[in-house]
Amino acid sequence: MESPADLSEDISVIVHTYSTSVLRFAYSYVKNRSDSEDIAQDVFITYIQKAPPFDHEMQRKAWIMKVTSNKCKDYLKSSWKKRVTSLPENLGYLPKEESILISYVYDLDEKYRIPIHLYYFEGYSVEEIARITGNKSATVASWLFRGRAMLKTMIGDGFCE
Amino acid sequence: MSSNPYKSAVEHLQFDEAFDEQTIALMIDAAQRKKAIQPFRIPKSSWRYIAAAAVIVLLFIAVPLIKDPQNTNEITTAAAMTEAGYEITTAAAMTEAGYETTTVAAMTAAGYETTALTTQSADVYSPGTVIEDGTMYVSSTTSRLEPRSMNELVNVADNIFTGLCVSSEPVFQNDFLYTLSKVQVTAVFKGAFQVGDIVPVIEMGGRTTIGEYRKETTVEIKDFDHYDDSISADTKFVEGMDGYYPLKVDDNVLLFAGDTSGFLNDFTGPLYDSYGDYEGKMYFKNENVYARNTPSNTDQITFDDKSASISLDELKLLIEDSK
Numbered sequence: 155m156e157s158p159a160d161l162s163e164d165i166s167v168i169v170h171t172y173s174t175s176v177l178r179f180a181y182s183y184v185k186n187r188s189d190s191e192d193i194a195q196d197v198f199i200t201y202i203q204k205a206p207p208f209d210h211e212m213q214r215k216a217w218i219m220k221v222t223s224n225k226c227k228d229y230l231k232s233s234w235k236k237r238v239t240s241l242p243e244n245l246g247y248l249p250k251e252e253s254i255l256i257s258y259v260y261d262l263d264e265k266y267r268i269p270i271h272l273y274y275f276e277g278y279s280v281e282e283i284a285r286i287t288g289n290k291s292a293t294v295a296s297w298l299f300r301g302r303a304m305l306k307t308m309i310g311d312g313f314c315e
Numbered sequence: 316m317s318s319n320p321y322k323s324a325v326e327h328l329q330f331d332e333a334f335d336e337q338t339i340a341l342m343i344d345a346a347q348r349k350k351a352i353q354p355f356r357i358p359k360s361s362w363r364y365i366a367a368a369a370v371i372v373l374l375f376i377a378v379p380l381i382k383d384p385q386n387t388n389e390i391t392t393a394a395a396m397t398e399a400g401y402e403i404t405t406a407a408a409m410t411e412a413g414y415e416t417t418t419v420a421a422m423t424a425a426g427y428e429t430t431a432l433t434t435q436s437a438d439v440y441s442p443g444t445v446i447e448d449g450t451m452y453v454s455s456t457t458s459r460l461e462p463r464s465m466n467e468l469v470n471v472a473d474n475i476f477t478g479l480c481v482s483s484e485p486v487f488q489n490d491f492l493y494t495l496s497k498v499q500v501t502a503v504f505k506g507a508f509q510v511g512d513i514v515p516v517i518e519m520g521g522r523t524t525i526g527e528y529r530k531e532t533t534v535e536i537k538d539f540d541h542y543d544d545s546i547s548a549d550t551k552f553v554e555g556m557d558g559y560y561p562l563k564v565d566d567n568v569l570l571f572a573g574d575t576s577g578f579l580n581d582f583t584g585p586l587y588d589s590y591g592d593y594e595g596k597m598y599f600k601n602e603n604v605y606a607r608n609t610p611s612n613t614d615q616i617t618f619d620d621k622s623a624s625i626s627l628d629e630l631k632l633l634i635e636d637s638k
Contacts, residue, residue: 166339173334178325187330194334195342202346209453212491212532245328252324259321274321279489280578281519281588291575291588 169198172215175276176222182271183226185260186243193225200225219276219286223268230264258308266301269294445612450551451525452613454558463594465625469633472571472590474506477605477627478514480566485521487531488580492554494521494561495582498570502627505634506572516570517578517588518561518596520554522614528552558610559593566616569605569630571595603627 176197180190200221208214245253259270268287272278280298284291445452469475478498486493500512508514523531526548553560562568572587572595579586589595597605598616606624608616618624625633 162340162343165343166336169334169339169342177330178328181328181330182325187328191330195338198334198339199342199346202343210532247329248324248327252320252327255320255324256328270321271325274319275325277489279491279580281575282489282491291578292573295575295577 165198165202168201168214172218173198175215176218178275179219179222179271180226182260182267182275183223183264184229189229193222193229196225197222216282216286219272220288223286223288255309258305262301262304265297266304269298270301270305273298446546446550447613450553450613451546452553452555454555454560454610454612463590465623466633466637468571468590468595469505469630469637472505472573472595474508474514474572474587475504475570475630475634476500476506476508476514476572477502477504477567477569477599480562480564480568481513483522483561483563485523485527486517486579486582491519492521492523492528492532493579494518495579496562498562498568501567504627504630514570514572515582515584515586516562516572517575517582517586519556520561522551522553522561522563524548525550525552528554553614555614556593558612559596559608560614562596563614567599569597569599569625569627597623597625600624 173194176194177190180193180197181187184190184193197218201218206214206217208217245256248256259267262270269280269283272283272286273280278286280295281291283289283298284294287294289297463471478500481497481499483494483496486495494517496516496518498514498516500508500510500514503510525546529548555561570587571590573590574585575588576584576586578588594607597607598618600606600618600622604624604626606618606622609619609622611617
């Protein structure tokens with residue numbers, strides 16, 4: 155059995171490795187930093203509880219991303235979320251063109267925004283996004299296509315050359 | 316601006332330093348406390364078995380009524396139609412009679428000889444890594460929650476055909492190993508393919524060498540990796556999902572395929588995949604029957620009593636009913 159010190163070290167490595175992806179993925183859902191941080195903590199607590207075995211790191215990451223997606227959906231459906239209105243995030247610390255770009259993407263409907271985040275930030279393929287979000291590949295491909303078309307209308311070809 | 320301005324912008328998003336060592340210790344503590352007080356709940360994945368059991372019980376109740384409607388005072392619409400000289404299939408009869416059931420289940424229930432089952436073989440393999448005859452086999456468990464029934468496959472697949480795998484090669488993309496195969500069509504049941512067409516099919520997993528796999532899949536934390544450096548780089552490596560493995564040359568298969576063109580970055584032209592990963596792929600079993608192979612720790616194709624199987628005649632019937 156793993157000693158508490160080893161467990162803590164293992165978890166620490168995993169949290170540091172995946173926190174960037176989890177936080178940003180959660181943010182793309184909930185569009186709020188503090189909520190993203192709460193969700194990320196919850197994701198890692200679930201990870202520690204379940205301690206699922208994986209043969210490959212990529213499977214571990216895919217599992218963590220899927221759990222993040224589920225937690226975000228649960229959060230968005232929760233009665234707490236329905237009763238409160240989040241303050242708009244101040245992205246003033248970002249260069250202007252980046253904050254505009256982020257706000258355009260995050261204004262898109264969730265079904266377009268999430269595949270776009272996973273595709274352009276995480277570099278996942280359509281099939282991988284379908285696995286994480288629990289949709290068909292063809293559906294994800296169509297959302298990606300439409301999301302890109304909407305962004306193109308808003309900001310021209312500057313989204314991704 | 317960089318070639319991926321979105322990535323660059325998201326990278327610049329700032330978050331509080333939420334994951335210092337103290338926070339991690341608190342998370343571990345919270346997880347252990349949560350684990351200790353977790354109430355008993357029926358696992359989500361068990362509900363489908365409970366639902367399946369309920370359907371079976373309902374079928375047991377329904378079958379005598381369907382088989383011998385004359386034994387009851389009621390007469391079903393189906394029987395009435397048959398008496399009136401209408402030609403209807405048993406499945407249609409059951410549907411007409413208001414029974415919610417699948418065509419194949421209906422055929423079986425009504426006593427028709429059928430091999431088409433919608434159940435999956437029991438997982439007789441253990442997920443993980445085995446080395447056999449100098450080849451390392453890795454099969455991982457996917458997070459799939461809802462297996463598709465045969466009816467769903469027939470409805471959802473744009474192309475249903477049998478074919479022979481004429482080539483098969485590993486392809487790496489985004490740290491994943493895939494297999495790109497070419498399948499020569501031998502019979503078409505649904506869709507626009509013609510006999511003799513060569514259909515490119517992409518699947519998860521594949522066959523390569525340990526060395527190539529290590530080179531092409533970059534993992535960030537080696538500590539958690541299963542790699543053993545004493546295993547030589549030219550050892551054969553086969554990756555599958557849930558005990559199912561990708562196509563190899565000479566495989567004779569029945570495919571329920573969909574268009575996934577554009578999925579591979581370096582492959583232009585039409586590209587197809589089988590629905591539900593391995594579920595949309597069945598192997599030739601005997602004369603007229605294709606079956607899903609038994610999940611295995613190696614890529615040997617075997618079948619057991621629980622293997623979902625379908626004859627080509629039944630398949631035609633299902634397709635006809637689905638129209």
